[in-house]
Amino acid sequence: xxxxxxxxxxxxxxxxxxxxxxxxxxxxxRSSIVFFQSPSDVVERRLAxxxxxxxxxxxxxxxxxxxxxLRIRFEVTDGTHDIPxxxxxxxxxxxxxxQGVVAEGxxxxxxxxxxxxxxxxxxxxxxxxEVVDALKKSGRWQEGVVPGARK
Amino acid sequence: xxxxxxxYALVLALALGLMQSVVPVIGVRLGDAxxxxxxxxxALVQLAFVALSFAALATCYVTSDFSVATVFENSHSMxxxxxxxxxxxxxxxxxxxxxxxxxxxxxxxVAAFGRNLPATLKALVLAVQSWIACAFYLFILLTSxxxxxxxxxxxxGRDLNPILQDPGLxxxxxxxxxGYVGFSIAFSFAIAALIExxxxxxxxxxxxxxxxxxxxxxxxxxxxxxxxxxxxxxWGGFWFWDPVENASLMPWLAGTALLHSAVVMEKRDAxxxxxxxxxxxxxxxxxxxxxxxxxxxxxxxxxxxxxxRRGIFILAILVLFIxxxxxxxxxxxxxxxxxxxxxxxxxxxxxxxxxxxxxxxCLTVLVGTLYPLALEALSGEKITVGGPFFNLTxxxxxxxxxxxxxxxxxxxxxxxxxxxxxxxxxxxxxxGIVAIAAAYAIExxxxxxxxxxxLAFYVMLGALVDLAERTALFRAPxxxxxxxxxxxxxxxxxxAMAHFGVxxxxxxxxxAGTWGTELIVAVKPSQxxxxxxxxxxxxxxxxxxxPNYSAEVAxxxxxxxxxxxxxxxxxxxxxxxxxxxxNEAALMVRGLGQLYLSLGDTKDDGSAAIxxxxxxxxxxxxxxxVIMMLGGALSLSDRRLRVGAPKPAAKSALQPxx
Numbered sequence: 031x032x033x034x035x036x037x038x039x040x041x042x043x044x045x046x047x048x049x050x051x052x053x054x055x056x057x058x059x060r061s062s063i064v065f066f067q068s069p070s071d072v073v074e075r076r077l078a079x080x081x082x083x084x085x086x087x088x089x090x091x092x093x094x095x096x097x098x099x100l101r102i103r104f105e106v107t108d109g110t111h112d113i114p115x116x117x118x119x120x121x122x123x124x125x126x127x128x129q130g131v132v133a134e135g136x137x138x139x140x141x142x143x144x145x146x147x148x149x150x151x152x153x154x155x156x157x158x159x160e161v162v163d164a165l166k167k168s169g170r171w172q173e174g175v176v177p178g179a180r181k
Numbered sequence: 182x183x184x185x186x187x188x189y190a191l192v193l194a195l196a197l198g199l200m201q202s203v204v205p206v207i208g209v210r211l212g213d214a215x216x217x218x219x220x221x222x223x224a225l226v227q228l229a230f231v232a233l234s235f236a237a238l239a240t241c242y243v244t245s246d247f248s249v250a251t252v253f254e255n256s257h258s259m260x261x262x263x264x265x266x267x268x269x270x271x272x273x274x275x276x277x278x279x280x281x282x283x284x285x286x287x288x289x290x291v292a293a294f295g296r297n298l299p300a301t302l303k304a305l306v307l308a309v310q311s312w313i314a315c316a317f318y319l320f321i322l323l324t325s326x327x328x329x330x331x332x333x334x335x336x337x338g339r340d341l342n343p344i345l346q347d348p349g350l351x352x353x354x355x356x357x358x359x360g361y362v363g364f365s366i367a368f369s370f371a372i373a374a375l376i377e378x379x380x381x382x383x384x385x386x387x388x389x390x391x392x393x394x395x396x397x398x399x400x401x402x403x404x405x406x407x408x409x410x411x412x413x414x415x416w417g418g419f420w421f422w423d424p425v426e427n428a429s430l431m432p433w434l435a436g437t438a439l440l441h442s443a444v445v446m447e448k449r450d451a452x453x454x455x456x457x458x459x460x461x462x463x464x465x466x467x468x469x470x471x472x473x474x475x476x477x478x479x480x481x482x483x484x485x486x487x488x489x490r491r492g493i494f495i496l497a498i499l500v501l502f503i504x505x506x507x508x509x510x511x512x513x514x515x516x517x518x519x520x521x522x523x524x525x526x527x528x529x530x531x532x533x534x535x536x537x538x539x540x541x542x543c544l545t546v547l548v549g550t551l552y553p554l555a556l557e558a559l560s561g562e563k564i565t566v567g568g569p570f571f572n573l574t575x576x577x578x579x580x581x582x583x584x585x586x587x588x589x590x591x592x593x594x595x596x597x598x599x600x601x602x603x604x605x606x607x608x609x610x611x612x613g614i615v616a617i618a619a620a621y622a623i624e625x626x627x628x629x630x631x632x633x634x635x636l637a638f639y640v641m642l643g644a645l646v647d648l649a650e651r652t653a654l655f656r657a658p659x660x661x662x663x664x665x666x667x668x669x670x671x672x673x674x675x676x677a678m679a680h681f682g683v684x685x686x687x688x689x690x691x692x693a694g695t696w697g698t699e700l701i702v703a704v705k706p707s708q709x710x711x712x713x714x715x716x717x718x719x720x721x722x723x724x725x726x727x728p729n730y731s732a733e734v735a736x737x738x739x740x741x742x743x744x745x746x747x748x749x750x751x752x753x754x755x756x757x758x759x760x761x762x763x764n765e766a767a768l769m770v771r772g773l774g775q776l777y778l779s780l781g782d783t784k785d786d787g788s789a790a791i792x793x794x795x796x797x798x799x800x801x802x803x804x805x806x807v808i809m810m811l812g813g814a815l816s817l818s819d820r821r822l823r824v825g826a827p828k829p830a831a832k833s834a835l836q837p838x839x
Contacts, residue, residue, distance in 0.1 A: 039525045044537055047578075051541045054574040055548055062569035065562060084565050100703055100790055119701050120781035120790045123753065123762045134565070 064134060069111040072137070079139045085113060086132040094127055106131060106143075114142040122150040184249050187237025188328040191278075194230035194285070195318040197223050201311035205304035209377075217300050220307035224285075224292035227314065231285040235269075235278055238327050242269050248334035251275060251327045257340040257758060259729040267351035268341040273475065273491070274327035276354055280471070281317045283355070283362040287391075288314065291366060298387060305373035306366075313365055316498045324491045340729065340758035349409035356402030357429055361467040363395020364436055368464035371457045372506060375513040380453055385446035388460065390817060392443060396436045397813040403429050404806030415764035415779040417699070417794040419802060420690075422571045427550040428470030434543035435463040438536045445532050449594060451520035452533070459536070461510055465503040466543070472499050473550070527597040531589035538582035545574040583636055583687065586680055587643020590673075591650065609646050613639030630695035637691065640684035644677040675816025679809045686805030689773075692798035700793045705786070713795040715776060716740040717749070722787055730754040732765075735780050735789050739769060751780040751791070773800045 066084045067077070077083065085106055093105035093112070100119055104127075105112040115133050125131060125148065135145035201223040208216025238251075242265050247253040255272045256265055270279040288310040295303050321327070344350070370388045374380045406429065411419040420426065439459040445452045472495045523529040549566045557563055587609055591602040617635030621628065649655065651673060652665040700712045704719045711717075720736040734752040738745055749767035756762070766779040774797040781790030 033522055036522045036524065040522070040533065043525075043534075047537050047541050051545055051574070051578060054577060055545055058570045058573035059552075062567075062573060064565040064567070066564060084563075100701060120792060123764065123782075 069106055069108045069113040072113050072141070072143075073111045077137050079137050081137045082135070083137060083143070084132060084134045085115070085143055086130070087113075089125065089127050089129055089131050091127045104131075106133060114140075115145050115148075116142065117145040117148050119148070121148050125150040183237050183240050184246065184328040184330065187234040187241075188326065190230045190234040190237065191318060191322060191328075194227050194234065194281075195315060195322065197227045197230065198311045198315040198318055201227065202308055202315055205308040206376075209301045209304055214300070217304040220304050220311070221292040224288045224307050224310070227311075228285040228289035231278075231282050235282045238275060238278060239266060239269050241328075242266065245338065246334075247336070247338050248330050249327075250329040250331050253331060253335055253338050255341050256338040257729055258337060260341060260346070261728055263348075263351065264341055264346050268345070270354050271341050271345040271350075274321070274325045276358075277317065277321050277325055277475070278327050279355065280358055280362060281314060281321065283358050284310070284314050284317065284365060287362060287366055291369075291391075295387075302370075302373055302377065302384075302387075305376055306369045309369035309372045310365065313369070313502065316501065320491075320494050320498065324494050337758075340756060343730065343754065343756040343759060343761050343763045344413065346763075347409065347413060349405055349412075353402060353405045353409060356398050356405055358402075360395050360397075360399025360402050360429075360436075361432060361470060363391060363398060364432060364439075364460075364464040364467050366391040366395070367439060367460040368502075368506065371460035372509060374457060375509050375517075378513060378516050380457065380517050382447050382450045385443040385456060389440070389443045389447065392436060392439055392460075392463075393813050393817050396433070396440055397810045397817070399429065399433050399436060400806055400810045400813070403433060404803050404810075408803050412766050412768060412777075413764060415766055416792055417697070417766075417777050417779075417796065419693070419799070422549070422566075422568050424550045425474055427546050428473045431543050431546050431550070432463055432466040432470060434539050434546070435459060435466050438539040438543070439463050441532045441535050441539075445529050446520070449521065449523065449529055451523055451529060452536075453520040454514050454517055455536070457514065457517075458510060459540075461503075461506040462540075465499075465506065466547075468499050468502060469547075472496060524596050526592065526599045528589065528592045528594045530597070531585060531592050534585055535582065535589065538578055538585075542575050542578040542582070545578065546571065549574065580633075580636065583640055583684070586640050586683070587646065590647040590676055590680075591643075605650055606643055606646060609639050609642035612642040624696050627695050630691050633691040633695075634688060637684045637688040640687075641681050644681040644684070647680075648674070648677050671819040672816040675812040675814075675819070678812030678815060680812075682805045682808030682810075682812055684805070685801050685808060686803075689798050689801030689803075689805060693774075693796040693802065697794055697796040697799070699795075701781075701791070702793075703788055703790045705788045710791075710793065712776075712793050714741060715795065717778070717793065719789070719791075720748075722783055722789060725752075727754065729758070730756045733780070733783060735783075735791070737767075737778060739776065749776065749778045751778045753780050753783075770800065773798045773804075775799050 064082050064084050066086065067075070069085065069087050072083070072085060087106040087108040090105040090107040090112055093103075093114075095103045097103070101116070102118070102121060103114065103116045105114050107113075115135070117133065117135075129150060132149040133143060133145040134147040134149075135143050138144055201220050204216050204223075205220040207213075208219060240246075241249045241252050242256055243262065245252065245256060245258040245265070247256075251272055251274045255268045255275075260268070268275070270276040288307060291298075291303070291306060291310065295306075298306070367388050370384065370391075374384055403426075406426070407419050410421065410426075411417065439456065442452050442456045442459055446456045472492075475491065475495055549570050553564050553566050587606055588599075588602050591597075591605055592599070613635040616638035617631050620631040620634040624631070648669075651669055652662045654662050657665070698713045700710060702710060704710060706719055706721045709716050709718045717737045717739050720738055723734050723736065725732045725734050732752045732754045734750050737749045737751075739747050739749055747769060749769055751767040752765045754763045754765060764779055766777055769776040769778075774795065777792075777794040777796060779792045781792060783789040
């Protein structure tokens with residue numbers, strides 16, 4: 031093989047691998063990325079049933095209902111709109127009414143969310159960033175006041 | 182008093198660092214031997230001052246001096262001594278001090294053990310090392326002073342974040358930092374070579390041990406972090422593709438590529454410019470990792486503070502070093518003497534392939550990690566890029582890489598014999614196919630996972646075939662084999678071990694991820710649940726007290742085939758000071774698999790929600806990482822690589838090529 035051919039092989043295979051990687055990234059971007067929405071977004075954007083989203087807000091006070099087999103229903107609110115969420119499994123230790131929560135799952139026909147993941151904040155002082163942003167957007171966020179935090 | 186001493190020592194270290202940044206460069210310019218030798222002594226004194234500073238901070242923690250703000254924020258007088266010590270780096274300020282401590286240890290090590298380095302190269306390396314150190318000293322002194330005093334000393338501290346009160350997390354940051362910071366040496370060598378405008382195979386020989394050492398610690402640090410996440414987060418996951426994890430994975434991938442390309446450079450005097458670039462990129466990714474974790478752009482357990490000044494400062498460091506490094510590269514690299522080209526089918530070619538896939542895989546991780554941040558900054562849309570994305574992008578690239586791994590060591594330098602290598606790998610192919618069939622026969626379900634198992638076995642057998650070939654096992658009399666095994670360079674054993682380890686980890690990931698079983702259920706006392714042949718009886722809940730927490734402990738008796746094999750006690754710890762609970766999963770090792778039990782909500786009637794998992798072969802994930810690390814250690818102990826080993830004599834050219 032001449033020097034030129036060797037260089038061509040090297041450059042050609044590099045470009046080929048890179049092209050494959052770009053194709054993989056682009057296709058994965060289309061299929062496996064989940065958008066974050068606040069409850070108001072869900073209502074206003076009329077998301078199609080089946081859309082996979084992540085939703086964040088506060089667990090509405092008085093909305094938690096526990097059923098059999100670790101089934102749980104609750105509403106996520108940003109103060110303007112409420113979205114019903116149902117989930118089967120163990121919710122995090124700091125999942126409480128009035129506290130920040132993030133749920134991921136699919137939108138159902140009635141506008142509720144069938145969640146397969148429920149995340150809560152780690153400790154009293156910390157609020158998921160997404161929840162803070164959702165509350166700021168709806169104007170319910172007061173700097174320095176963590177809703178629901180115990181004194 | 183002690184805190185002020187520590188603060189002052191750090192200021193002195195900065196002053197020394199500034200001198201070390203400038204004087205050697207002038208010395209090299211002027212050709213003045215005294216100025217060139219200057220850095221070797223300052224690097225040692227710098228270490229002394231940083232160590233003093235760190236010791237001062239540690240003393241404040243151990244003596245619970247709550248007049249120091251960081252001690253008040255992160256410690257508690259009731260905490261066990263070991264956690265008082267580890268809380269030194271369990272917060273932003275202290276962890277940055279640890280970072281510069283390790284940086285100065287590496288700098289001092291180059292000064293002390295780099296006797297065989299050319300004087301000018303050594304001086305420049307230490308100068309560049311000092312630029313990095315100064316940037317971080319300034320960062321600490323200006324934005325994150327760990328020695329800040331409170332006007333009124335409180336009586337009690339606010340306790341270390343309970344999640345961090347764990348032996349795993351106690352050693353995770355130092356390991357990770359040794360890895361991150363260790364790559365700074367490769368960076369400094371690269372920058373020094375670019376400044377000197379001279380680079381040869383010997384350069385790679387000097388850089389390799391440092392890179393290898395850093396890589397070993399990073400490997401162990403990542404594995405440690407993953408095991409910690411596995412048993413504390415309570416749902417049995419071992420890798421989350423969380424940006425913070427990716428931040429450590431990216432330098433690992435680039436560092437692995439660097440290790441391999443440095444081999445080509447050392448043996449064949451080729452890939453020189455690429456190796457320099459990789460050295461710059463690897464440390465750049467370590468800095469990106471630091472930025473992601475420390476700046477607060479991500480909100481997670483790791484970002485202790487959200488001070489925007491810090492973020493901007495680290496971003497400035499990032500831009501300065503990455504931008505500066507790459508600009509210098511763009512300017513000087515074309516002036517360097519090009520290395521030779523080589524045939525695509527050869528050891529070099531295989532290593533290029535390795536580099537191609539590792540860096541591309543690293544790129545996909547980088548895209549997946551930064552894209553959400555970029556998108557949010559540009560459009561305000563928030564997205565999550567999680568496991569599915571990386572499985573679809575990183576996964577295929579890594580699989581392709583694994584397929585080629587066994588070929589590399591079997592191909593000769595210069596011109597390899599692909600067909601011959603394939604022939605010698607027949608046993609590995611065969612073993613892989615048998616493994617596919619066996620996995621499918623035993624577990625069924627996922628054909629893809631069965632192929633993954635086959636691939637893992639093929640790589641493991643490939644590593645063994647490589648050793649068998651080198652020692653002429655089955656071909657020569659046993660005495661010859663023994664003699665050849667003794668004569669085999671340790672780096673060859675190390676390579677085989679590291680490749681074996683990767684495959685082992687892969688096997689663990691596939692098995693635990695695909696064939697693990699789970700049961701999420703609420704149980705009443707004396708109720709029995711069954712999973713994968715194990716019967717667990719819930720004996721009840723109890724309250725226990727720890728030194729600075731109270732725990733709710735559930736006791737389960739585990740039976741297999743009717744006979745009791747032990748008890749599992751998952752618990753939840755409540756830390757009053759921070760009003761926080763942590764989840765302590767119970768683990769029972771069964772062969773290479775594990776039973777995993779974590780406690781969810783409990784009710785007043787004594788019932789409890791539990792998560793129960795059986796994860797077959799899960800231990801292999803971390804065992805594989807440890808084997809990789811040991812392979813690195815074996816390779817590092819190779820005479821030819823030893824730091825400070827005498828310069829190889831001319832006869833080394835006669836040594837058989839590997």
